[in-house]
Amino acid sequence: MPMEKRPGNVIPAWEAIPVVDLKGGNPNGEELATVVEQIIDAGKEFGFLQVINHGVPENVINEMMRVAEEFFDMPIEEKLPYYSTDLSKLPRLHTSAPGKEHEEVSYWRDCLKLACYPTENFMHTWPEKPRKFREALLVYTMEVRGVALKLLKLICEGLRLDEGYFDGELSGGGLVTSVNHYVPCPDPSLTLGVPGHCDPNLITILLQGKVNGLQVLYKENWIGVEPIPGAFVVNFGEQLEIITNGMMKSAEHRAVTNKTASRTTIASFIAPTMDSLISPAPALINEKNPPLYRSFLYKEFFASFITNIGDQEHVAEGFKNKTS
Numbered sequence: 001m002p003m004e005k006r007p008g009n010v011i012p013a014w015e016a017i018p019v020v021d022l023k024g025g026n027p028n029g030e031e032l033a034t035v036v037e038q039i040i041d042a043g044k045e046f047g048f049l050q051v052i053n054h055g056v057p058e059n060v061i062n063e064m065m066r067v068a069e070e071f072f073d074m075p076i077e078e079k080l081p082y083y084s085t086d087l088s089k090l091p092r093l094h095t096s097a098p099g100k101e102h103e104e105v106s107y108w109r110d111c112l113k114l115a116c117y118p119t120e121n122f123m124h125t126w127p128e129k130p131r132k133f134r135e136a137l138l139v140y141t142m143e144v145r146g147v148a149l150k151l152l153k154l155i156c157e158g159l160r161l162d163e164g165y166f167d168g169e170l171s172g173g174g175l176v177t178s179v180n181h182y183v184p185c186p187d188p189s190l191t192l193g194v195p196g197h198c199d200p201n202l203i204t205i206l207l208q209g210k211v212n213g214l215q216v217l218y219k220e221n222w223i224g225v226e227p228i229p230g231a232f233v234v235n236f237g238e239q240l241e242i243i244t245n246g247m248m249k250s251a252e253h254r255a256v257t258n259k260t261a262s263r264t265t266i267a268s269f270i271a272p273t274m275d276s277l278i279s280p281a282p283a284l285i286n287e288k289n290p291p292l293y294r295s296f297l298y299k300e301f302f303a304s305f306i307t308n309i310g311d312q313e314h315v316a317e318g319f320k321n322k323t324s
């Protein structure tokens with residue numbers, strides 16, 4: 001890796017990223033107002049938060065993590081049929097970042113990417129081994145999607161957007177899940193698991209497991225996101241930043257490696273449909289707040305993300321209005 005992109009001495013996780021208690025997933029009354037405020041504050045400041053007490057049963061989370069780890073523990077012959085460099089193919093097992101052949105460097109990651117929603121359209125494509133993989137992913141997908149939609153509603157409440165603003169096309173582009181696997185690395189200072197990027201989609205729900213590795217760029221410092229058992233890490237994608245006209249941040253993040261433990265993470269990406277028209281929400285625009293971004297189709301943005309491999313820090317910059 002070029003010197004300036006190497007992580008150098010990897011800093012330990014610390015507890016700066018807000019942890020929001022979702023009160024079982026259905027906060028009410030005063031509790032609701034507090035939860036909404038905490039989510040909005042986290043979105044403005046960090047673009048990242050963790051949620052606990054989110055209502056997803058512990059066994060659903062543990063079972064998903066168990067089958068994910070078992071998948072990567074299987075002998076190579078079992079995994080090879082999924083390996084492909086064709087970006088349009090899902091499920092797809094790949095190493096490094098998508099489009100590895102365009103990269104100058106390889107990253108320390110294996111990734112199984114799956115199309116997950118609507119589940120009835122994709123379930124038959126999911127790995128049959130390990131046993132129970134499909135069963136676990138089916139339940140997990142439904143639960144995680146529920147959490148994401150709930151969070152989007154809470155964001156609408158906080159920003160005074162119509163409750164269903166993100167329903168339909170804006171969150172209806174399916175749900176893609178990356179099961180990331182990082183094996184121990186002899187020298188974590190020299191490489192990255194995932195290079196710095198902003199997620200291009202609307203909102204991401206990440207199950208981090210027990211091992212450190214996720215870092216968020218905050219005021220020019222990389223801060224670690226402490227693994228909390230059973231919590232989800234939530235981060236806002238670039239479409240959410242654009243639709244909220246910059247109010248909710250989409251933060252750059254990356255994954256570092258470590259010497260001793262393998263790390264498995266499960267990232268669920270909620271995205272708009274490819275033909276969705278994206279633009280700052282009219283309700284958030286006024287004389288003092290002119291639209292920072294131009295309107296575009298999501299597929300236009302996504303194409304730009306894919307062709308910027310290795311330089312995906314903030315693809316949204318290219319969609320800003322020139323005058324702003």
Ligand SMILES: O=C(O)CCC(=O)C(=O)O
Nearest residue numbers: 178180213214255265267
């Ligand atoms: O594995 C992680 O901690 C982060 C993965 C990530 O950022 C991604 O898959 O977009």
Ligand SMILES: [Fe+2]
Nearest residue numbers: 197198199253
């Ligand atoms: Fe990411």
